[in-house]
Amino acid sequence: MSQRKHGEAARPAAGGGNGNGLEGRIVAVIARVMNAQPASLGREIRFVEDLNADSLRVMELVLELQEEFSIEIPDEALDKLRSVGDAIGFVQERVAG
Amino acid sequence: MDVVVTGLGVLTPFGRGAERTFDALVAGRTAIGPITRFDASGHRSRIAAEVTDLEAGNDLPPGDERTFDRFQLMAVLAALDAARDAGLGDGPLGDRAAAIVGTGIGGLETIERNHATLAAKGPRRISPYFIPAAIPNLAAALVSMRLGARAICVSPASACASGAHSIGEALWALRVGRIDLALAGGTEAAVTPLGVAGFGAMRGLSERNDEPARASRPFDRGRDGFVIGEGAGILVLERADHAARRGARVRAILAGYGASADAYHITQPDPEAAGMARSMALALEDAGLAPADVGYVNAHATSTPLGDRLEAKAIRDVFGAKPPPVSSTKSALGHLLGAAGAVEAAIAILALERGMLPPTLNQEDPDPQIELDVVPNEARPHAARFAISNAFGFGGTNATLVFARP
16 A cells, blocks of 8 residues: 555546447546546556556456456456557457457 | 553444553443435334444555555554554554554455456456455455564454454464564454344344444343444564563553353353353463453453353353453444454453543343353442453353563
8 A cells, every 4th residue: 555645646537438328338447446546547557557557457457347347358468458549449349240 | 471452453343543442441432323325114123333434544555445454454553553552653664573463354345346246247247356355364365564664564363363363373472573563453344234144143133223332231131132233453563672672652551362162162262161161261261360360351242142141151160259340342332243353352451541431331131140240231440450251152161361560
C-alpha cells in the first residue's frame, strides 16, 4: 500500500468513462479498479508502468472485466492485457463476437 | 530499562482518537445499538457496537477501503494516530521498530463475502485480494508498510486477549533490547452475519435486543452475555532511553506483564479462576508491586454470568478483602474481542493521566457474588499511581498489563 501515492486519485463518478457505450463502460471498470479518473485513461496508458498496478491489481481487473461483460479471459491472454487500449480491444472483440 | 508508552491510537464505535473514546466513557455514553451492517433479523442477538464510519480521509491510499478487510484498515488508522500522538509523524520508523498487532479472528467479512461468491459463481470468480484481506497478519503487515516499521512484524492470536498479549510480548522484546520501539495492540471486525451467529450459537451474546443501551451490564445480576463490538487499539511503546533521546512525551510506563493459561476448557474459565489470578499476580510481580499499590483495575468482565463472577473472585484472591476500584468499560463499548485488551490498556492509561475512573454502566441490581467496588454508573475522580488491565480469551488464555503514571 505504500507504493501508491495518497489522496491523489479521486474515485470515479458512477458510470463515468470516455464517452458512452461499450468503451465508456470498459474505461469505467478500469478506473474503478485502478483508482484513476476515467478522463486520465487514454488508450496508451499502461497498467503496471503508468498506473503502478501490481500483479494482483491486474488480476482483479481481469476478474472485473469478466464479471461486467460476461466474458471469459483465458490466463494466456494476461500478457497481452497491458494497457487501456489492450483491454478495450480485447473486450470489444469478445462482446461484439 | 523501563518501557514507556509515548503514543495512543484508539478507534472505537465512539470514533477515532483515544481521548474521544475516554471522554465518551466518562460521560456515561453508550456505543451500543441495533446492528445496521447487515440484516440481523434472524439472529439471537441483534445489537452491537459498530464502527459506522472509518473516516479514513487521506490516511488510507485510495482503493484500500475496497481491497482490504475492516480489521486491517482500522489497525492502520489506529497505528497512524498512535505514531502521530507520539510525535513520530507518519514514519518511516526504521529497522528497530516492530509492528505487533493481534486479532482474534481476522478477515471474517472477507471470508464470508468470498465464500458467497464461490457458492454462487464458482472458484474462478474469487478475488485475488481474498487471501491478503483475510489473513490475520496483514493487519500488522499493513501497519509496518504504512509506517515503515521494519523489525519483527507479527499478529499474535489469543482470541479476546490478543491485543493485551501483543503489548506484553512487545514489552519483552523491548526489555531485552531486540527492538527500540513497537506499535503494539489489537484489532477486530467480526460484526458480521457469521460472527454474530457463531457467538450467538454459543449463547455468548446478550439477547436484550429491545434495550441496546442496557444490554452490556458486567457484574450486574441481570447480565446475560456480551455485546459484540469492533475497533482497534495501538500503543507506541519505546525503551525509555530511546524516548528520552528524541524528547518524547511519556504518557505512561508499561511496568509489568503477566500471562497464563487455564489449561482447562476451550471456552469456559477454570471454576477456581486460578489462571486469571495467576495472570494478575505475575504481572504485579513483574512490575515489582504489592497488590495495595494498585489504584484501578480495568476488568476484562464482558457481561457473561460466569466470566464476570470468576474474574471478581480472582481479583479478590489477588487483592484481598479491599481490592481497588474495578470497572468494565465493556458496559459502554461492548466487547471489541481481539482489540479489547489494547483499547482498554489505553483507557487505563488515560484513567491514570486524568485521575478519573470510567464507570461500569447499567448497575441496577448488584450481584451478591460480586464483592467489588465496580464504579457504578458514574465516573469517579480518583488519583492512582498504578493501574492494571485484564484480558482473557477463549482457550483459557489470560493476560494482565500494569501501567504506571510517569
